[in-house]
Amino acid sequence: MLRTRWSQLKQMLIQQSLGIGAIAFLLSLKATGVLQAIELNQLDQFLKLRPEETVENRILLVKIDQLYLDRMQHKYSDRAGLEYQALADLTQLILASQPATVALDIPVVRLSGDGQDNLLRLFEQYPELITVEKAFRPRIPPISSIPAQQLAFNDFPIDLDGNVRRTFLVSYTAEQEEIKSSLSFRLAELYLDKMHGIGVSNGQRDPDAPQFGEVEIPRLKLNREPYLGDSNIDGIQTIISFRQQNAAFEAITASAILENSDQNERIQNKIVIVGITAPKLTTSLNTTFPKVRLGEEEMIGNGMLGIELQAHATSQILSSVLDNRALIRGISQTYSYGLLLMFGIAGCALGRSSKNVFVSLLGLLIAAFGLWIVCYLIFLTSGLYLPPVVNLLMLTVTALIYMLLSQREIADQEIAAERKVLELAAQDRDSRWQERRRAIEDVFGEIHNGPLQMLSITLRQIQDGETSIAKIETQLQALNQQIRLVGEHLKRESQIEARQSLLWGNQQIDLNQPLHELLYEVYTVSLQADWPNFRNLKVKSRSFDPLGQAQLSNEEKDWLGRFLAEAICNVGKHAHGATRLVVRGQRCSERYTLSVEDNGYNGHNGDIVLGDRAGGGTKMARELECRMNGTFSREQLSPQGFRCILSWSLQSSKNV
Amino acid sequence: MGPQLARILVVEDYPLLLDGIVNLLEKHYPDADIWTASSVRETWAQLELSLPDLVVFDLAIPTDEQDQQQAQPETGIRLLKQIMQQYSQLNIVVQSTYTKALVRIIPQIDEHLGGFTIIEKSRSSQEVLERIESARRGYTNTQEIRKLQSGVEVKPEWTDVLTLAFQEGLQDRAIAQRMNVQIGTIRHYWRKLYDVLEIDLEAERKVGRNLRTVSEINARHKGLID
Numbered sequence: 001m002l003r004t005r006w007s008q009l010k011q012m013l014i015q016q017s018l019g020i021g022a023i024a025f026l027l028s029l030k031a032t033g034v035l036q037a038i039e040l041n042q043l044d045q046f047l048k049l050r051p052e053e054t055v056e057n058r059i060l061l062v063k064i065d066q067l068y069l070d071r072m073q074h075k076y077s078d079r080a081g082l083e084y085q086a087l088a089d090l091t092q093l094i095l096a097s098q099p100a101t102v103a104l105d106i107p108v109v110r111l112s113g114d115g116q117d118n119l120l121r122l123f124e125q126y127p128e129l130i131t132v133e134k135a136f137r138p139r140i141p142p143i144s145s146i147p148a149q150q151l152a153f154n155d156f157p158i159d160l161d162g163n164v165r166r167t168f169l170v171s172y173t174a175e176q177e178e179i180k181s182s183l184s185f186r187l188a189e190l191y192l193d194k195m196h197g198i199g200v201s202n203g204q205r206d207p208d209a210p211q212f213g214e215v216e217i218p219r220l221k222l223n224r225e226p227y228l229g230d231s232n233i234d235g236i237q238t239i240i241s242f243r244q245q246n247a248a249f250e251a252i253t254a255s256a257i258l259e260n261s262d263q264n265e266r267i268q269n270k271i272v273i274v275g276i277t278a279p280k281l282t283t284s285l286n287t288t289f290p291k292v293r294l295g296e297e298e299m300i301g302n303g304m305l306g307i308e309l310q311a312h313a314t315s316q317i318l319s320s321v322l323d324n325r326a327l328i329r330g331i332s333q334t335y336s337y338g339l340l341l342m343f344g345i346a347g348c349a350l351g352r353s354s355k356n357v358f359v360s361l362l363g364l365l366i367a368a369f370g371l372w373i374v375c376y377l378i379f380l381t382s383g384l385y386l387p388p389v390v391n392l393l394m395l396t397v398t399a400l401i402y403m404l405l406s407q408r409e410i411a412d413q414e415i416a417a418e419r420k421v422l423e424l425a426a427q428d429r430d431s432r433w434q435e436r437r438r439a440i441e442d443v444f445g446e447i448h449n450g451p452l453q454m455l456s457i458t459l460r461q462i463q464d465g466e467t468s469i470a471k472i473e474t475q476l477q478a479l480n481q482q483i484r485l486v487g488e489h490l491k492r493e494s495q496i497e498a499r500q501s502l503l504w505g506n507q508q509i510d511l512n513q514p515l516h517e518l519l520y521e522v523y524t525v526s527l528q529a530d531w532p533n534f535r536n537l538k539v540k541s542r543s544f545d546p547l548g549q550a551q552l553s554n555e556e557k558d559w560l561g562r563f564l565a566e567a568i569c570n571v572g573k574h575a576h577g578a579t580r581l582v583v584r585g586q587r588c589s590e591r592y593t594l595s596v597e598d599n600g601y602n603g604h605n606g607d608i609v610l611g612d613r614a615g616g617g618t619k620m621a622r623e624l625e626c627r628m629n630g631t632f633s634r635e636q637l638s639p640q641g642f643r644c645i646l647s648w649s650l651q652s653s654k655n656v
Numbered sequence: 657m658g659p660q661l662a663r664i665l666v667v668e669d670y671p672l673l674l675d676g677i678v679n680l681l682e683k684h685y686p687d688a689d690i691w692t693a694s695s696v697r698e699t700w701a702q703l704e705l706s707l708p709d710l711v712v713f714d715l716a717i718p719t720d721e722q723d724q725q726q727a728q729p730e731t732g733i734r735l736l737k738q739i740m741q742q743y744s745q746l747n748i749v750v751q752s753t754y755t756k757a758l759v760r761i762i763p764q765i766d767e768h769l770g771g772f773t774i775i776e777k778s779r780s781s782q783e784v785l786e787r788i789e790s791a792r793r794g795y796t797n798t799q800e801i802r803k804l805q806s807g808v809e810v811k812p813e814w815t816d817v818l819t820l821a822f823q824e825g826l827q828d829r830a831i832a833q834r835m836n837v838q839i840g841t842i843r844h845y846w847r848k849l850y851d852v853l854e855i856d857l858e859a860e861r862k863v864g865r866n867l868r869t870v871s872e873i874n875a876r877h878k879g880l881i882d
Binding site for chain 1: 759760762763766780805807808809810811812814815832854878879
């Protein structure tokens, strides 16, 4: 049982080896990580395809543009960059409008001049004011003397293709070995605490992930989609769900704040992120998010400014906690490979599903499109990212392989069917040819048995000069009748499946009677012919044993009857001066022996029509030998006479 | 007149002829129990009831009494064959106008162990009675059909018996041993040979001739032995 199961399984494995090979190949291809770039790209596509979102009104970006820098330069000094005093003045103005929190996302290297003390005083006075450092290499330290709780780092992890798709939440920094918050996380934390009283705690499902109220921020763990196989995931990170809006955030210029101090409405209770947007003094980070960001004049290549990236990262936490907006999470490695395997098998099944290649292709198209749609809808509603590309690839490759295989199978079957048809046709031709041959043999046999014998007798009588015109006339009339009989008999026999009667001379002998009775009738009929050698016969000794259990077909009986008639006829023709005829059908255990014996003088010069004694009868006997698996022999007797014997096994004739 | 018979069955469908033969039999065998049958069905019924010592048989009989068709000798031939197959010891007399038809069952007659005689219907009562008595004694007389054949037709075993008896001078018991059969079988062969050799046993006995010697003379004459 187990063995047959195993051999069945082995058989199946061999049959499906191509499909299994394809699945294994794609699984290992995925394991090498070469498909990661495609999956990241697919993630970008999903992000771009989302519907438009509203402008984030909890965040205000303050742009320190070139115009403002120029004005400040003119006011304080000629040095490039931003004076501490100018920044302190701007910050003072912003804080006066009671924002929820203010972040100065300005690296210390861009600051110069006096007024640092004034700025530090503001930090002491307003705990909601925070600033940044760059914590990862190359490090940029913060403004000196800022307390740790008012510091956050503004680094972003960058993917291998140079794009930003992730953000840090908190992380150990390389050198200080202490946990620090990223700017976006710190801003969200401050805002949620101050405005909504929602504190941060360790995640319920994942203790390493932070949780605000009931909402856990999904942590990008090692070996998760779409970063499978990427070992460059450090700290606590999450994927950025960019806000889908042309101008996702409200932004005003620093000049506007200076000129119009009445910005309360726009600043109050908001997260204000202040950053330099002047192209000369800032760098941008690449994202694949193509939306138009800050004003046209601020565009810097394909990149996104730091403050905007921070705003996206902050905004996604706020909106997930407050608006229930979905955050992006990837499925784990196990599920990912499981899913891939499933689609591999589904592809195999799909490829075999239909014999029509067009139906299969249509099915594949629908399945592939459906798969992609389902992945997209899941992503859209829950943020769960199922990698569609590799699964699509798997589905398509396996389905195509099996479509080709099944097409080849169909072609093979068609060829086999065609071959069978040809074989049958050949067999048919063969059997028809044999039938024809049999028919010709029958015709010859019957002409030979009747008319030819009669003709032979007549010719001999004419030769011997022992006939008269009147006798010849009667014989010719008999001949005429016999030829007609042959025609009628053949016509009748050809209309029925099995032979029913044997025609000898002008006598029809029923083939359905038992063999011994048939043989006796053949014997009687054969002796009625007017052969000269029959006239001298004094003693005719005959006996025919019944067959017993063995069965013979009518055709076999026909052959045996014709053989006996022919053998007796030969005595009449050739056994000159014979006085005794012995015809025996003897059944001895499992053999039946048919013998015809005479005591005549065997002259070879007498026959003028039918050849010598090894004529038609011998030919027939040889045929019988092979048909009935028997033996035939002829022997000269001493002092004179002739005997021919046909013997066959009843055992084997039963199986003929 | 003649010896007594316990039971005789007469198979004949023509009432006039039936009466004739029954009268003849009653006269010749006054103590015999004579039964009649006029169809195949009746014949079987009588045979199954009680096996007769002698059956006088007409070949042309109908299958049963209601049969509207004319009586066919074919039917009688078939019946005769079946009866001989089933009751091989039964003494049978066939009287018919179609005795020629019996040529076809010569092999069956040769095998039949009981008496078997044939008589044309046109023969005299005396001749009919002779054949009946022959059959009753278990003899065979088929001269009516044998005269239709050219030469002598025998079974090989019979000529073997002749050869062993007259060329080797063996007694029946020794012949039976040589041929590896029962002595009864040899006697059966002799009865058949007497028929073939046209020996009228009753007549020969009356004249007082030795049957063996007559047989040898006739056999040589007919070419059965050299």
